[in-house]
Amino acid sequence: MIAFLLALALMTVPASPASATPNAYADTTDADTSTVNPLPFYPGNVQVTDVDGRMIAFVERPAEAGEDAPVLLFVHGLGSNLSLWRHQVDAFPEYRVLALDLPGFGLSEKEDVPATMPFFAETVVGFLDAMNIEKATYVGASMGGQVGLHVALEHGDRLNGLVLMSPAGIETFSEKDSQAIRSMMSAEGIMASTDAQVQQSVALNFHEYTEGYDWLVKQRHALSERDDFAAYAEANAKAVSGMLDGPVYERLSEIDVPTLVLFGAGDKLIPNRYLHPEQSPQSIADSAKAAMPDARVEVVEDAGHLIMIERPERFDELLRSMLDGQEASESSE
Secondary structure, three states, X not given: OHHHHHHHHHOOOOOOOOOOOOOOOOOOOOOOOOOOOOOOOOOOOOEEEEEOOEEEEEEEEOOOOOOOOOEEEEEOOOOOOHHHHOOHHHOOOOOEEEEEOOOXXXXXXOOOOOOOHHHHHHHHHHHHHHOOOOOEEEEXXXXXXXXXXXXXXXHXXXXXXEEEEOOOOOOOOOHHHHHHHHHHOXXXXXXXXXXXXXXXXXXXXXXXXXXXXXXXXXXXXXXXOOOOHHHHHHHHHHHHHHHXXXXXXXXXXXXXXXXXXXXXXXXXXXXOOOOOOOOOHHHHHHHHHHHOOOOEEEEEOOOOOOHHHHOHHHHHHHHHHHHHHHHHHHXXX
């Protein structure tokens, strides 16, 4: 269980394939944004906006077609930040693309974050309001997927579609299991983790780990040297409890927006292999399909938890297929 919890707490932004330029995105935070202290490997031009009194960091790629283009919103998972989507940010030029850092993570404000799933969901809706966006297609990874489920359940009218990649919230836990997870998680433990422990945890996010992902440890080390690292650690510990306290599986049949669910066949984090050794990514995918019969559910081969990094072309293909289906449906109405 320790390895699983470390992977949850220490999971940081995923890396590019080994063939990519190692420092292609290093230290590219917008210098004009004086309130943002940059982290390495961000996809450039970080902006900030106020959402309910909190500073939220984000990046935006305007659509080639102009302001009336449909919107794609990417949301990261536990312990990570918007750099998770650095490949996808530039892969959909016909869309207005945004990726944000949730409160407590990345370059967003970190102090006194409640870190519940409803809180994060309301932050997402507040961000759409701040950006004058009526509706978007929401793409969430891991914890970001569970946040997206809450958005769809409470604010489905703000979504054109919902994409859940390796989502938390499908696998369920008993109260005994939840108590065990909580007892193993603390901000102090996160802060005391060494680079070697971080690297071991990062490796659990991939079906096959390569040296091309080593820069995740470098970014996590840079994060540990920031003044807000203690607040980040606290937000992570709270978010684990927030995920356990925000179950949604019994309500999934209420979701009424086009939905795509993706799991990696080699996912080492979902299901929890210590608490649920009898389960598999395929069985969790089957549970998702049973709860959301109208959703498209895919299990991607040769991929772990971070499909969009390990199999970016396949991830983009599946996402684009859904988006094309939305456009076809809208044009026929």
